[in-house]
Amino acid sequence: MEAKESDEGPRTGLRRRDLLRRAGAFGALVAVPAGLVAAPAVAAEERGEVRALAATEAGTLNAVLNRLIPSDASGPGATEAQVARYIDRALAGPFSDAAPAYAAGLAALDDYAAAQYGAAFAALPPATQDLVLGDLEAKRATGFVPDSSAFFEMVRMHALQGMFSDPVRGGNAKFAGWDLIGYPGIRMDYSAHDQRLGVKLKPAHHSAADFNIFNPKHGA
Amino acid sequence: MATKLKKTDVVIIGMGAGGGTAALPLARAGAKIIGLEAGGRYTPTDFIADEIRHDVLNWLGRAKANWEVPTVRSSPDGVAEKGQGIIMMNGVGGSSIHYTGQSWRLSPYNFKERSETIRRYGASAIPADVALADWPVQYDDLEPHYDHVEREIGISGKAGRIKGVGKDSRGNVFEGVRRREYPMPPLRNSGWTDLMAGAARKLDWHPFPGPAAILSREYKQRPACDYHGFCTFNGCHTTAKSSTCFTTIPEAEATGNLKIVTRARATRIETDSAGRATGVTYVRGGQEFFQPADVVILSTYTYENVRLLLMSTSAAHPNGIGNAHDQVGRYYMAHSYYTVNGLFPGERLNRYSGTGAQQTCLDMWDADNFDHTGLGFIGGGTLSASMENKPMAMATTTPPDVPRWGSAWKAWVKANANSVGGAFVQVPSMPYVDNRLDLDPTHKDQYGQPVIRITFRIGDNEQRLVDFLTPKMEAWLKTAGATQTWHDPVYPLALNSHAFGGTRMGADPASSVVDKWMMVHDVPNLAVLSGSTFPSTSSKNPTQTIEALSWRTAEYITRHFNAVKG
Numbered sequence: 001m002e003a004k005e006s007d008e009g010p011r012t013g014l015r016r017r018d019l020l021r022r023a024g025a026f027g028a029l030v031a032v033p034a035g036l037v038a039a040p041a042v043a044a045e046e047r048g049e050v051r052a053l054a055a056t057e058a059g060t061l062n063a064v065l066n067r068l069i070p071s072d073a074s075g076p077g078a079t080e081a082q083v084a085r086y087i088d089r090a091l092a093g094p095f096s097d098a099a100p101a102y103a104a105g106l107a108a109l110d111d112y113a114a115a116q117y118g119a120a121f122a123a124l125p126p127a128t129q130d131l132v133l134g135d136l137e138a139k140r141a142t143g144f145v146p147d148s149s150a151f152f153e154m155v156r157m158h159a160l161q162g163m164f165s166d167p168v169r170g171g172n173a174k175f176a177g178w179d180l181i182g183y184p185g186i187r188m189d190y191s192a193h194d195q196r197l198g199v200k201l202k203p204a205h206h207s208a209a210d211f212n213i214f215n216p217k218h219g220a
Numbered sequence: 221m222a223t224k225l226k227k228t229d230v231v232i233i234g235m236g237a238g239g240g241t242a243a244l245p246l247a248r249a250g251a252k253i254i255g256l257e258a259g260g261r262y263t264p265t266d267f268i269a270d271e272i273r274h275d276v277l278n279w280l281g282r283a284k285a286n287w288e289v290p291t292v293r294s295s296p297d298g299v300a301e302k303g304q305g306i307i308m309m310n311g312v313g314g315s316s317i318h319y320t321g322q323s324w325r326l327s328p329y330n331f332k333e334r335s336e337t338i339r340r341y342g343a344s345a346i347p348a349d350v351a352l353a354d355w356p357v358q359y360d361d362l363e364p365h366y367d368h369v370e371r372e373i374g375i376s377g378k379a380g381r382i383k384g385v386g387k388d389s390r391g392n393v394f395e396g397v398r399r400r401e402y403p404m405p406p407l408r409n410s411g412w413t414d415l416m417a418g419a420a421r422k423l424d425w426h427p428f429p430g431p432a433a434i435l436s437r438e439y440k441q442r443p444a445c446d447y448h449g450f451c452t453f454n455g456c457h458t459t460a461k462s463s464t465c466f467t468t469i470p471e472a473e474a475t476g477n478l479k480i481v482t483r484a485r486a487t488r489i490e491t492d493s494a495g496r497a498t499g500v501t502y503v504r505g506g507q508e509f510f511q512p513a514d515v516v517i518l519s520t521y522t523y524e525n526v527r528l529l530l531m532s533t534s535a536a537h538p539n540g541i542g543n544a545h546d547q548v549g550r551y552y553m554a555h556s557y558y559t560v561n562g563l564f565p566g567e568r569l570n571r572y573s574g575t576g577a578q579q580t581c582l583d584m585w586d587a588d589n590f591d592h593t594g595l596g597f598i599g600g601g602t603l604s605a606s607m608e609n610k611p612m613a614m615a616t617t618t619p620p621d622v623p624r625w626g627s628a629w630k631a632w633v634k635a636n637a638n639s640v641g642g643a644f645v646q647v648p649s650m651p652y653v654d655n656r657l658d659l660d661p662t663h664k665d666q667y668g669q670p671v672i673r674i675t676f677r678i679g680d681n682e683q684r685l686v687d688f689l690t691p692k693m694e695a696w697l698k699t700a701g702a703t704q705t706w707h708d709p710v711y712p713l714a715l716n717s718h719a720f721g722g723t724r725m726g727a728d729p730a731s732s733v734v735d736k737w738m739m740v741h742d743v744p745n746l747a748v749l750s751g752s753t754f755p756s757t758s759s760k761n762p763t764q765t766i767e768a769l770s771w772r773t774a775e776y777i778t779r780h781f782n783a784v785k786g
Binding site for chain 1: 264265267268269270271272276277408410411412414415446447448449450457567568569570572573574607611612614615616624625626627630631633634637638
């Protein structure tokens with residue numbers, strides 16, 4: 001486990017400032033339209049880059065996550081919480097054993113969606129996507145090894161982890177998951193009053209990594 | 221070729237709850253001890269409140285435990301497959317670092333379940349496929365050691381039966397008689413534990429706060445618990461949890477008589493031609509060492525205790541140590557974890573804080589605290605309602621009529637995630653004759669050594685106990701205000717952090733592995749400490765009993781050192 005449990009995964013090594021500086025340098029030499037460079041430079045930090053999955057696989061996975069934890073009247077969903085980034089880092093790190101199962105399962109998902117509903121999963125309307133996922137959950141979808149529910153349960157479990165685990169892991173961005181369930185965030189202590197019924201605590205919006213005792217650069 | 225080290229009085233394999241406790245009385249008596257520990261030493265930084273790191277990845281088990289997860293099957297003719305789940309960890313302090321810290325004495329009944337069952341209900345009350353045996357150690361034998369451990373490591377609780385005082389309904393009125401009060405009061409009651417205590421009283425039941433190896437006040441220079449909510453599967457960053465790495469181990473080290481070798485992976489217990497233990501071979505940093513000793517204490521987890529005994533074959537022990545009668549690995553038992561959930565609409569229960577050991581308990585249906593006539597099962601369960609519901613559990617505990625994903629699920633958890641409470645029980649399993657541990661014929665660890673294979677099922681006794689307890693758990697929750705209750709079926713959890721048996725204690729070498737002092741029958745200078753010695757189990761968490769037995773064995777070894785070492 002030790003060796004496999006990587007840290008936050010490989011980064012580009014470029015910070016926003018570096019990217020802007022580079023963009024500026026390029027801008028002086030070649031006519032790169034400013035909007036094309038600066039905007040993705042900002043977004044790359046926010047979005048996180050897919051590393052463990054191919055782009056088409058990541059696209060399908062994002063579509064699945066958006067249906068498992070949709071952005072809707074209840075608040076932000078998997079997209080805002082960067083659940084895909086959590087899974088991506090996990091697949092590049094501690095869950096690398098599961099990467100082949102993702103690749104195979106996402107391919108099977110697109111095949112099944114196309115065969116049964118006429119288009120790749122990401123191209124289907126949301127209501128149809130839900131039908132497809134229902135087929136997977138109920139073990140009705142064909143083409144999966146060992147079966148569709150095993151793949152569905154794996155993705156669901158990782159999606160929930162990405163939504164509700166500490167943001168230091170890459171998901172639960174802006175504490176969207178913890179706000180959804182009324183969990184106030186990491187605190188070092190709770191008073192007797194805090195533990196009474198009915199008490200509503202103001203969201204602390206802290207990650208464990210915000211506390212010095214846990215060392216923000218923790219190695220896991 | 222192993223490097224031969226200087227001989228020591230005692231070598232201990234595994235510095236967890238058992239070995240970490242045994243070290244202290246030995247060190248105080250002046251014995252020179254080498255403690256071999258597969259893991260390292262941890263600091264508060266390692267105990268970051270990160271559910272992925274601890275609850276999902278079991279980062280604290282990365283040195284060894286995660287590489288040798290046993291395989292699992294449900295019957296002797298099945299094919300075992302690799303198990304999944306967190307079972308233990310490695311490090312100075314062992315699994316006493318990441319346990320929840322519920323710290324119980326067993327009921328006097330638990331030590332004589334066989335004879336008490338026969339006396340009260342007749343021999344036919346014991347299922348035919350169960351090899352139930354009384355312990356060779358009784359509650360009264362262990363009471364002084366329970367008492368010792370409670371004070372040495374620091375246990376919070378409220379006594380219900382003190383000798384000469386009588387019953388006190390603020391504590392557990394069903395407990396065995398104790399010589400005195402706990403060294404400090406119980407952990408703080410919360411809104412939730414008060415709610416469930418009040419409901420129990422309304423039902424004329426007997427609620428009490430569960431005992432905890434967590435400090436409710438400052439004790440021996442360690443601080444009181446901060447209730448921050450990441451206790452189970454994690455170590456305590458403030459040292460308020462009474463893990464042996466904060467209690468008995470540093471005290472033993474301070475005597476100068478205990479030297480711990482970390483990152484030392486024991487591979488064999490060596491024996492001479494007469495069959496006596498001569499020491500332990502271990503690997504550290506790719507190098508092999510032999511540590512000679514007069515006395516060897518094997519105190520790893522249940523699985524590794526059995527594995528090391530079976531792998532330590534020799535001319536004197538061709539089938540493994542202690543296994544002349546094919547007893548090593550037999551009578552394996554484990555807890556099934558069973559929860560009835562309740563929905564309290566609109567109520568903020570705030571169970572995300574605190575520790576799992578912060579709880580209201582009911583002992584009325586544990587052990588033989590109630591009449592089993594006509595019920596079709598023996599034994600019982602302690603019910604509890606506890607704190608420490610971490611965020612991922614909050615988001616995933618939903619009733620069966622709510623979808624498990626999508627907008628409907630999301631709306632439900634938004635409205636209700638902080639309004640779900642549960643009643644919990646650890647269902648003990650009987651020592652079925654077919655439930656056992658052995659060496660897996662195909663699966664190996666990363667060093668090519670066979671992992672343990674678990675053969676485990678539960679039976680009618682366990683199912684009937686659950687069927688008996690479920691309506692009581694539902695009534696408890698509904699009386700507290702739950703409008704809806706639900707539960708999953710009970711299922712066997714072969715791979716378990718509460719694993720018992722495999723090196724059963726008993727008087728007869730033909731039907732047990734260790735004697736009443738936990739010394740191996742045919743290797744009188746080798747002790748085995750852990751839940752692996754339990755002949756039967758109970759609903760209660762085992763650690764304090766393991767610690768009390770360890771203290772007792774260590775005192776036995778110091779008192780009879782010359783006889784033990786031979």
